[in-house]
Amino acid sequence: MTLDGVIQNEENDGDGFKYGGWFFPYADEVTGAVVQERLAKQVDLLLGRKTFDGWETFWPTHSNFWPNCMTATKYVASNTRDSSDWQPTVFLSGDLAEKVRQLKQTDGPDLHIMGSANLLQTLFKNDLVDALELMIIPVTLGSGKRLFQDGTIPASFKVTSGQVAPKGIIIATYERDGDVKKGSPQIQDND
Numbered sequence: 001m002t003l004d005g006v007i008q009n010e011e012n013d014g015d016g017f018k019y020g021g022w023f024f025p026y027a028d029e030v031t032g033a034v035v036q037e038r039l040a041k042q043v044d045l046l047l048g049r050k051t052f053d054g055w056e057t058f059w060p061t062h063s064n065f066w067p068n069c070m071t072a073t074k075y076v077a078s079n080t081r082d083s084s085d086w087q088p089t090v091f092l093s094g095d096l097a098e099k100v101r102q103l104k105q106t107d108g109p110d111l112h113i114m115g116s117a118n119l120l121q122t123l124f125k126n127d128l129v130d131a132l133e134l135m136i137i138p139v140t141l142g143s144g145k146r147l148f149q150d151g152t153i154p155a156s157f158k159v160t161s162g163q164v165a166p167k168g169i170i171i172a173t174y175e176r177d178g179d180v181k182k183g184s185p186q187i188q189d190n191d
Helices: 029-039 049-061 096-104 117-125
Strands: 044-048 074-077 089-092 131-136 157-164 170-176
Touching (some): 029 131, 029 170, 044 049, 044 117, 049 074, 089 096, 096 117
Parallel strands (some): 044 074, 074 089
Antiparallel strands (some): 131 170, 157 170
């Protein structure tokens, strides 16, 4: 994401966003190694329908770059689709928050989300995000889809790993660390 929280990196969303490609000038060997490490994890994927629609045609023909995406179960939030030839895929419709709560209770790989900005907002609003693996790129854009929007609940996170790549990208993992308490250093009490 950018310093001002933008996660949108594509210009083709039809929303007038014109700053796509902002990540690549800052990519280097360190960020490439981190991406490869993250893609090597055995995880299942939780995706919004728009992200899935794009991935469904791309990844099966580029699986040499990310083999695990072929065997990972893709859980797709959608009220308009219910099938895909790209397997294993499970479509989730209806009360998404409840379905994700149920998935988190099962014995399976961790659920990872990539892209899927609208889905992320639903997860934040329903306190369903346990960790964030971020790359913070040293640019501001002023517009675009943001990681944190209105409706994100107050929450405390702790840094569990972090580094700065040579071109200035901050790479950090944050894990949920409880609720933010009134009067804590994170929240100013103005009463």
